[in-house]
Amino acid sequence: MNNDQIKERILQWFPEAEIPAETGQYLNVIVTPEMLHPLAEKLRYSADTKFDYLFCLTGVDWVTHLMVVYHLDSTKFGHEMVLKVKIPDRVDPVVDTVCDIWKTAEFHEREVYDLFGVKFRNHPDLRRILLEDDWEGYPMRKDYKDEANIVEL
Amino acid sequence: MTLLNFSIYDFSALINSIDAWLVETFSPTLGHLIGLVLVGTCFLIFTALLGLSLVYIERKICAFFQQRLGPMRVGFWGTAQTVADIIKLLFKESLITKKSDKFLFNLAAFVIMMAPFIVLSAIPFAKGLQALDLNIGLFFIISVSSIGVTGILLAGWSSNNKYSLIGAMRSGAQIVSYELSVAISLMTIVILTGSLQLSEIIASQSDGWWIFKGNIPAIIAFGVYIIASTAETNRGPFDMAEAESEITAGFHTEYSGIKFAFFFLAEYVNFFIISAVGATVFFGGWMPLHIGDATFFNSAMDVIPPIVWFFGKIAVIMFFIMWFKWTFPRLRIDQLLTLEWKYLLPISIINLLLMSIVALKGWHF
Amino acid sequence: MITDKTVLGSETQEYFINMGPQHPSTHGVLRLLLTLDGEIIRKVEPHMGYIHRSIEKMCEKDSYQQIVHLTDRMDYLSCHINNEAVCLTVEQGLQLEIPERVKVIRTIISELTRLSSHQLWWGVMGMDLGAITTFLYGFRDREMITDIFEETCGARLTMNYNVPGGLMFDIHPNFQKRTKDFISYFKTKLPEYKELLTGNVIFEERTKGIGYISKEDVISYGVTGPSGRGSGFSCDIRKHHPYSAYDRVQFKEILYEDGDSYARYMVRMDEMVESMHIIEQLIDNIPEGDYKAKTKAVIKLPAGEYYKRVETARGELGVYIISDNKKSPYRVKFRSPGFSNLSALDTMARGCKIADLVAMMSTLDLVIPDIDR
Numbered sequence: 046m047n048n049d050q051i052k053e054r055i056l057q058w059f060p061e062a063e064i065p066a067e068t069g070q071y072l073n074v075i076v077t078p079e080m081l082h083p084l085a086e087k088l089r090y091s092a093d094t095k096f097d098y099l100f101c102l103t104g105v106d107w108v109t110h111l112m113v114v115y116h117l118d119s120t121k122f123g124h125e126m127v128l129k130v131k132i133p134d135r136v137d138p139v140v141d142t143v144c145d146i147w148k149t150a151e152f153h154e155r156e157v158y159d160l161f162g163v164k165f166r167n168h169p170d171l172r173r174i175l176l177e178d179d180w181e182g183y184p185m186r187k188d189y190k191d192e193a194n195i196v197e198l
Numbered sequence: 199m200t201l202l203n204f205s206i207y208d209f210s211a212l213i214n215s216i217d218a219w220l221v222e223t224f225s226p227t228l229g230h231l232i233g234l235v236l237v238g239t240c241f242l243i244f245t246a247l248l249g250l251s252l253v254y255i256e257r258k259i260c261a262f263f264q265q266r267l268g269p270m271r272v273g274f275w276g277t278a279q280t281v282a283d284i285i286k287l288l289f290k291e292s293l294i295t296k297k298s299d300k301f302l303f304n305l306a307a308f309v310i311m312m313a314p315f316i317v318l319s320a321i322p323f324a325k326g327l328q329a330l331d332l333n334i335g336l337f338f339i340i341s342v343s344s345i346g347v348t349g350i351l352l353a354g355w356s357s358n359n360k361y362s363l364i365g366a367m368r369s370g371a372q373i374v375s376y377e378l379s380v381a382i383s384l385m386t387i388v389i390l391t392g393s394l395q396l397s398e399i400i401a402s403q404s405d406g407w408w409i410f411k412g413n414i415p416a417i418i419a420f421g422v423y424i425i426a427s428t429a430e431t432n433r434g435p436f437d438m439a440e441a442e443s444e445i446t447a448g449f450h451t452e453y454s455g456i457k458f459a460f461f462f463l464a465e466y467v468n469f470f471i472i473s474a475v476g477a478t479v480f481f482g483g484w485m486p487l488h489i490g491d492a493t494f495f496n497s498a499m500d501v502i503p504p505i506v507w508f509f510g511k512i513a514v515i516m517f518f519i520m521w522f523k524w525t526f527p528r529l530r531i532d533q534l535l536t537l538e539w540k541y542l543l544p545i546s547i548i549n550l551l552l553m554s555i556v557a558l559k560g561w562h563f
Numbered sequence: 564m565i566t567d568k569t570v571l572g573s574e575t576q577e578y579f580i581n582m583g584p585q586h587p588s589t590h591g592v593l594r595l596l597l598t599l600d601g602e603i604i605r606k607v608e609p610h611m612g613y614i615h616r617s618i619e620k621m622c623e624k625d626s627y628q629q630i631v632h633l634t635d636r637m638d639y640l641s642c643h644i645n646n647e648a649v650c651l652t653v654e655q656g657l658q659l660e661i662p663e664r665v666k667v668i669r670t671i672i673s674e675l676t677r678l679s680s681h682q683l684w685w686g687v688m689g690m691d692l693g694a695i696t697t698f699l700y701g702f703r704d705r706e707m708i709t710d711i712f713e714e715t716c717g718a719r720l721t722m723n724y725n726v727p728g729g730l731m732f733d734i735h736p737n738f739q740k741r742t743k744d745f746i747s748y749f750k751t752k753l754p755e756y757k758e759l760l761t762g763n764v765i766f767e768e769r770t771k772g773i774g775y776i777s778k779e780d781v782i783s784y785g786v787t788g789p790s791g792r793g794s795g796f797s798c799d800i801r802k803h804h805p806y807s808a809y810d811r812v813q814f815k816e817i818l819y820e821d822g823d824s825y826a827r828y829m830v831r832m833d834e835m836v837e838s839m840h841i842i843e844q845l846i847d848n849i850p851e852g853d854y855k856a857k858t859k860a861v862i863k864l865p866a867g868e869y870y871k872r873v874e875t876a877r878g879e880l881g882v883y884i885i886s887d888n889k890k891s892p893y894r895v896k897f898r899s900p901g902f903s904n905l906s907a908l909d910t911m912a913r914g915c916k917i918a919d920l921v922a923m924m925s926t927l928d929l930v931i932p933d934i935d936r
Contacts, residue, residue, distance in 0.1 A: 098785065101896065116881070123803070149784045153903075176612060442587055527766050529765055531602060
């Protein structure tokens with residue numbers, strides 16, 4: 046499937062999904078936290094999309110909101126797309142986990158939780174992964190302050 | 199005073215004259231006592247020198263297998279390297295883990311040293327150079343050398359370290375199993391000699407070594423012996439008990455300083471002993487290479503002193519065992535036990551049977 | 564989690580072992596929390612982050628030229644490929660036309676890096692299985708490659724040969740000759756590798772059927788590189804999304820279907836042959852031209868998102884740069900192959916023995932700084 050067909054298919058499933066018009070490297074789809082899990086499941090298991098390979102999962106702090114970015118690839122068809130979840134709540138950001146769909150998400154979601162503080166609902170083992178267990182704050186957020194370790198120039 | 203009655207070919211005159219002189223000079227009881235102390239001291243010195251030289255030799259040989267030079271800095275070609283290492287080990291702090299069983303922890307290092315030390319006394323080094331010529335010599339060696347495993351188990355148990363415990367358990371399973379094959383393969387030759395006494399086993403090879411005379415079963419027995427004895431001394435590729443890439447250093451993980459040196463030394467003395475027993479039973483010990491009635495050839499071979507023959511044979515066997523270690527990857531514990539119980543043991547039992555038939559029919563030479 | 568059971572009348576208990584952070588076969592500071600039943604592994608829980616240096620956070624303060632230098636320190640065994648990945652992403656953002664010469668040289672050095680990484684892996688793999696000799700054989704041959712690197716760019720390990728737009732400077736006049744010498748030398752040495760380890764009965768016993776992982780699991784866990792290809796997952800970025808000069812060379816993507824330690828081992832052994840094949844095709848055909856495209860002193864990427872996938876010696880490395888048109892990126896993410904590969908370890912290791920775990924970790928070829936970043 047090419048990008049237009051994937052776009053059409055996603056809009057068919059979830060008409061409220063936001064698909065920016067600009068043509069970047071990949072097709073971008075921005076969804077709300079509620080839509081994420083059902084859409085991910087459909088993308089993974091539908092016979093004509095088959096996005097079975099999650100090759101990157103990361104977070105971005107856009108100051109006004111947080112975003113979790115999923116880079117998807119289909120090993121069968123070779124098409125790629127980017128799924129983005131916009132989380133407006135910075136204090137208590139919660140998204141459903143996708144590690145029941147792609148197992149690699151388990152570690153990657155722990156990393157996003159560790160560095161951005163996004164909580165993944167239903168995650169089997171949501172702990173800090175890179176930092177110590179008693180670390181305070183989420184370092185990759187733009188408003189993170191650590192005067193002892195980060196020298197501001 | 200007949201102390202100068204010394205011959206490199208026969209030590210019995212020398213030993214007897216020393217004994218006579220001691221008894222003459224002191225009272226018979228004191229004389230024998232001093233004799234015992236002297237023998238003990240000789241073995242202590244021998245063990246220490248053996249450890250030093252074997253560590254150096256192994257390092258050099260392993261270095262050449264690995265296309266490098268090995269120790270080169272201390273002394274000529276690094277010969278003083280092991281001495282330097284021993285000095286370092288002597289000065290190191292002897293650490294003991296918290297909550298370990300301190301008594302057993304210390305005891306283990308001595309137990310493990312004891313077994314090879316006792317066994318050494320039964321090894322015939324040259325004609326007349328043997329501390330203890332028991333009529334059950336081979337049986338004595340096999341049984342006493344098993345004490346060593348107690349030391350390993352004690353060390354693993356008392357260290358309060360799970361790696362040590364795993365190492366000790368592995369080692370226990372391994373040594374207990376492989377001892378069977380070692381004993382049976384040695385028994386195969388005993389069928390031919392009809393005696394367990396080491397001096398008689400050697401004497402029976404005065405017209406040729408058993409590996410040549412004993413037909414095919416002797417060669418099979420030697421193969422089994424080499425594999426099983428390598429396993430019994432915890433050397434690679436059977437060094438499961440101290441597999442450094444899996445369980446750090448196994449049973450001696452927690453030992454440091456001189457106690458660690460004991461483990462190290464015991465390992466090398468054990469290595470020497472299995473080579474020595476192999477050489478004695480299969481290759482005639484200090485007996486020079488003789489071929490039946492070829493008198494000229496035999497007397498030419500006799501020119502080389504027995505002690506050179508003995509250490510030469512040991513060196514060859516040791517080289518092969520080192521070659522195994524530095525070439526093969528390590529087995530896994532279950533494969534190790536499979537090898538013993540499913541292959542080596544049945545082979546050696548059948549081989550024993552075969553040898554009995556050979557001995558009965560007189561097919562050996 | 565601890566379960567008791569009775570075996571032959573005596574009660575047994577599962578127990579834990581912390582394998583690492585200081586352990587000879589975790590190859591760095593990785594801690595594996597093992598749940599064991601005797602010697603059988605019931606669960607493996609990796610704990611990482613002991614050398615987390617927050618490279619991604621540092622990147623947010625650095626200029627694009629500086630980022631390249633940080634990436635050496637992730638997967639230090641395929642440092643050139645890491646550098647190349649960042650440069651390719653920045654070049655993609657700038658829509659820069661790269662001289663052909665640069666593309667070819669980058670490809671040759673990438674393949675040399677892959678060879679040296681695989682040589683080191685081979686040595687370490689043997690050592691983990693108890694054959695220490697292989698380690699020194701691997702290093703002996705690797706020495707020649709590091710010498711070539713040293714002559715070309717002054718460094719032996721963390722090379723920093725790439726800059727956005729091209730290379731730091733041109734190749735050394737001896738480069739082609741020495742590379743060809745190395746290839747002809749290594750062709751005679753590779754059979755030695757096979758004699759020492761591949762054909763060994765003990766080695767086959769230790770690796771065949773051990774550490775099995777299915778193709779579905781490999782894709783789901785995102786296990787890439789030789790580890791993934793050992794399970795039949797066709798994931799070679801060089802083939803599927805060619806970059807630099809990979810589109811003009813002939814090479815096979817090595818695929819094995821068995822999914823065990825032996826298959827992963829064989830993939831790397833065969834890949835060494837393919838790497839030499841790639842270098843042979845390019846080494847005599849390095850086009851003349853500049854070694855660097857013209858770039859501004861201060862690089863500002865247009866606002867937007869850029870993602871580049873490259874194939875390192877360990878698997879797929881993704882560089883994800885979000886730019887807001889400033890001199891340093893807004894967000895950088897490195898999708899490191901080791902991180903995903905490690906996540907599959909638990910699935911592979913359950914039911915195996917401790918000794919097998921060590922062999923498995925070797926075939927995954929983990930580099931800890933790559934996992935921790």
